[in-house]
Amino acid sequence: MQDGRAAGGAGEGGKTFRLNNAVIPARPLEPALYLVATPIGNLSDITLRALETLAGADVLACEDTRVTRVLLDRYGIAGRPYAYHEHNAAEAGPRLIAALAAGKSVALVSDAGTPLVSDPGYRLALSAIEAGHRVVPIPGASAPLAALVGSGLPNDAFFFAGFLPSRDKARRDRLAELAGVPATLLFFESPHRIAATVAAAAEVLGEGRAACVCRELTKTFEEFRRGTLGELAARYKDGPAVKGEIVFVVGPPGEAAAPEAADVDRLLSALAKDMPAGKAATEAARRTGLPRKELYQRLLGLKDADAG
Known part of the structure; x- marks a missing residue:
């Protein structure tokens, strides 16, 4: 040395x-x-x-x-x-x-x-x-702090979660764990996975949740793509290949009153008549803003109760 x-x-x-x-x-x-x-x-x-x-x-x-x-x-x-x-x-x-x-x-x-x-x-x-x-x-x-202040999302409370898992199920499970954190979420992400990550976030956290993809911070081609998770998922789904380093920022959960349990159960039961349980939970998450994992378990419980 x-x-x-x-x-x-x-x-x-x-x-x-x-x-x-x-x-x-x-x-x-x-x-x-x-x-x-x-x-x-x-x-x-x-x-x-x-x-x-x-x-x-x-x-x-x-x-x-x-x-x-x-x-x-x-x-x-x-x-x-x-x-x-x-x-x-x-x-x-x-x-x-x-x-x-x-x-x-x-x-x-x-x-x-x-x-x-x-x-x-x-x-x-x-x-x-x-x-x-x-x-x-x-x-x-600091890339997370630069992304936070440039995203336009609430910064009074934030949670840095590093990189999400690369496998789809593990990634969705981790997002479900973080769904209720009352703070803006920050993630590092690679350019070749950002489309899948935004799509998973839209499905698990709800399409209406605000977010921002921050790319190439402080560099010549610095970019902030802002919108709802649903809008960003659609934008990245068929868009050109992404390059550069990325910080993915997701706003905190909405403050709207949670839907009544009975209303959620009725929605899940109606959706489950026309689609598999997984898709029903996904659609219910999109409509209610509740975590998909929680809704899926709730639907399984309803089916068990009906079978009994």
């Missing part, structure tokens, strides 16, 4: 960064694990404190050295990054903890955004805490 001082350059041990053509010396850092937020697209979205930390750290750990090198070169930081990712965490993690134990400062960055949010940095931070080392967050860019 090579630390920042070994890289050479201007200033004490080469610990400098460049800003607007000025070379700025970085102040020495106390021994600690520094969790440094980096830009999610636009390289100008970096804080002065983050630059000083990246330049001043004895050891700089990152997911992909090639990605981080682009940022370091932009700001004239000569330190050599050290790879730490999910595939080498078992080996690299103890080495970084050992560096902390030796009195060095260690900075951790992800490829984009805030470390520990859907990346293996959590394990390193936990190990550092358990070993008694100081952990210092250096806040900055």
Whole structure:
């Protein structure tokens, strides 16, 4: 492992960064694990404190050295990054903890955004805490927060749920678990799965629920597609292939009074006469806004009662 001082350059041990053509010396850092937020697209979205930390750290750990090198070169930081990712965490993690134990400062960055949010940095931070080392967050860019404030959806309460499962049933089950959370929901999603995810959300959460697909945040082709889940599902169903990184934002459940239980039972019974139980539950969810899973179980209970 090579630390920042070994890289050479201007200033004490080469610990400098460049800003607007000025070379700025970085102040020495106390021994600690520094969790440094980096830009999610636009390289100008970096804080002065983050630059000083990246330049001043004895050891700089990152997911992909090639990605981080682009940022370091932009700001004239000569330190050599050290790879730490999910595939080498078992080996690299103890080495970084050992560096902390030796009195060095260690900075951790992800490829984009805030470390520990859907990346293996959590394990390193936990190990550092358990070993008694100081952990210092250096806040900055965050894709979920950028999506939340740009979506136009309520932001007084929100719930970040990371990535949904890739398998359809597991994805729908997870959405059903989150259906009643009284907050705006935020998910990371891949471009090749967004159509299926929006369709599942429309079916499980109700077509009338407000949502926004936030794509390529802070980048040249930044896009916010707003509408109801039903509208977005129709838009993505037959639309062109989607590219780029995505945050999927779903508004909180509506505040309208829940339908009476007897009315729900009558609706389910009527629908079940003309379609299978699964489709009946889906249609009832669309009409009532109630979770599909709950309605499906309710319909099965009605059938059992009739059979008895």
